[in-house]
Amino acid sequence: ILVLTYPIIGNYGVPAEDEIDPHGVLKHFEWTEGITLAGLVVGEICETPSHWRQTKTLSKWMEEQGVPGISNIDTRSLTKKIRENGTVLGRIVQGNLKIPLNISNYKFSDPNERNLVAECSVKKVQNYNPNAKLRICAIDCGLKLNQIRCFLSRDVGVDLVPWNAKLDVQKYDGLFLSNGPGDPVMCKETIKEIRRWLKECDKPVFGICLGHQLLSSAIGCKTYKMKYGNRGHNLPCIHHGTGRCFMTSQNHGFAVDVSTLPPDWEPLFTNANDKTNEGIIHKEKPYFSVQFHPEHTAGPQDLEILFDAFLEVVKNHKMKNISETNIKRKLIEKLSYTPKPGSIPEIKPRKVLILGSGGLSIGQAGEFDYSWITSYKALKEDKIQTILINPNIATVQTSKGLADKVYFLPLTREYVEQVIKSERPNGVLLTFGGQTALNCGVELEKAGIFKKYNVKILGTPIQSIIETEDRKIFAERIAEIGEEVAPSRAVFSVTEALKAAEILGYPVMARAAFSLGGLGSGFASNKNELMTLAEQALAHSNQLIIDKS
Incomplete structure (x- = not known):
């Protein structure tokens, strides 16, 4: 349930x-x-x-x-x-x-008393992309279809086999172990086949979620039932090879006891919250697995790159290019990150300006009001002085004892420049005040105020803010990465809005760009409703996006 x-x-x-x-x-x-x-x-x-x-x-x-x-x-x-x-x-x-x-x-x-994997696994082999040069055997323990999509999008063939199938080691170039429900100890037949694969060949192996637990069991590790399990998006995991933290999507109730790992294996990822194991990797051979879901849907896409690393090793193994089959080194290469020049201040800021919200009623905009507290705590831990501009007396941001200094002033270019001139901060945060702070920050950047006073924009780059607030540019950026969104048109007049709706078909949604609280945005079921909506929206913004609803 x-x-x-x-x-x-x-x-x-x-x-x-x-x-x-x-x-x-x-x-x-x-x-x-x-x-x-x-x-x-x-x-x-x-x-x-x-x-x-x-x-x-x-x-x-x-x-x-x-x-x-x-x-x-x-x-x-x-x-x-x-x-x-x-x-x-x-x-x-x-x-x-x-x-x-x-x-x-x-x-x-009690579902844990049943073999849930046997209940949800395919009953016969399913073939995908049969003419591909690389062929992966995927054991279905309750697989998510996006794992299949991740292989197919990379032009790889997949044979999806039942959980208890006898594996043909010679037929395939690599082995994939899917996610699935229940206790891994119920899958004795699967564990036996994985163990046989590891014994009879050194072809690459990649496991996800339950597949991670099954690979761990096959090499002699113990697993245990967690009190709560880890379920949800944005769960932080540390990659041991680089020390970097990645956000992951998870849904599991069992975990691997990392203390039982054999000496030729080592942890790959560790959960930053509860310190449970999130992955294992062989020190030399191309075997690895992760507890989280790198194939996302929904969730963070950062680690879908694990599929690329696995398939590169599979290809090199098939071509007998042994020097390129070290999956540990391959993952370190792919998961390493070199910051763009200038993206990180050379000198740690000593004083940071935070642009708060515009005028609010009590109870409004709690999301960025409370998010500011998190940023304040982080800055305080690093002994960085904080200066806040926020005209609201009755908000969390302006509570006594938080910011080192608060200016109860409107968030306009003129007032913010005066504060910058007086306080001389060397850093500024724009994303803790909603639309007012974003618009003000964009205006200050375009006017050259930050450059004039040598104030470094911290956190989200100003160009990203501009591109996400401009509805047309945002839609183009989303299309560039292959994400499907509702059909839309960017317009700049009522006439253009009506033409766009005729093309898209009613009902439509109208969204104003750079608009405080979405002023003027809404739904329209016909021409008259859209005309009224567009007139209102274009009074607050020079750009309107019409979406198919």
């Missing part, structure tokens, strides 16, 4: 279930056989989704799949109980309940 703590679920709806890519892989889903949950618990369910790809509601999809769900639940309170007790068995019961409950009257199914 999955519990989601986000306030509203289902507002995007469910996309088409029959759309496939050129390789025959479903475009919008991570597996071919529908929902694999036993049940879903949410705070509020949205029955009127709004997304240009949606074809049905989440409720309708779950009803078609025969999966129960329950809403109007205090999911945060429920999460607290899970955090206190660890992962617990649960049950959704329909009908009137007698309070207090007699738990002994209900039966609870």
Whole structure:
């Protein structure tokens, strides 16, 4: 049973279930056989989704799949109980309940007593990209389809085999171990086959999530059930080879006991939060695995490069180019980072100016109000003096005891320049005041104020701010990296907005660029609504983006 703590679920709806890519892989889903949950618990369910790809509601999809769900639940309170007790068995019961409950009257199914991998694995081999020069054997333990997509996008062939298949070592150029549910000790047949692969050949091996635990088990490591597990996006992991921290996407309840690693293996990644193992690697041979999901969807894409490293080693191994099959060295090369010249101040700032928010009502804009506290603590730890400009008396940012000095002034070019001239900071942060601070920072940069007083922009580069605020440039940058977004047109007049809507088709969403709080933005279902909306939006901004809704 999955519990989601986000306030509203289902507002995007469910996309088409029959759309496939050129390789025959479903475009919008991570597996071919529908929902694999036993049940879903949410705070509020949205029955009127709004997304240009949606074809049905989440409720309708779950009803078609025969999966129960329950809403109007205090999911945060429920999460607290899970955090206190660890992962617990649960049950959704329909009908009137007698309070207090007699738990002994209900039966609870423990999924860890079943071989969940056997239940969700394919029953026969599935072939993808059969004419590719490189061929990977992927053991399906409950695989996410984006792992297949990551191979196919690199022009690699994949044979997806059942969890207990007998592996043909000679047929394949490399072995991939997928993610999956449950306790790794239930997969004795898979572990046996992995162990045989490692014994009979030295062809590259790459494992993800459960695949990491299975590879670890095959070399003699022990695994254990975690109290909570690690689930969600943006979980920090440290790469041992470079010392760099990467944000990862995770969903697992078991972990590898790194103290049981054989001497010819070593940790590859470690979780920065709970210090659990997040990956292992052989010191010489091309074998490695990670606990997190580098194939993302959704989540950070930083470590999808692991697929590139694996396949480069596979190719070199096949070509007998042995000097280029050291996966440890390959990963260090790919995960190393050299900062762009000038991106990091040569001298640590002694005094930093923070541009706060514009005028607010009490309770508004809490997200960047509280984010400022985190930045303040980080600056204080490095003994850097902080100067804040914020006209709001009743906000967290301006609370006594935070910034070393606060100027209760409007965020305009003239006032900010006066403060810079008086305080002489050598660093400035622009991203803790919302749209007002961003616009002000862009104006100061274009006017040459920061250069004039030798103030270094810290954090997000000014060019990135400009490109994300300019709706047309932002859409172009997104297209450059191959991300699919709703069809859109950038316009500069009401007439252009109406023409764009005719091309895209109603309903549409109008979004103003560089606009405080999205002023003038909204939805339009017809020409008259869009005309009114566009007139309002263009009063606040010279650019409007029309999106297919």
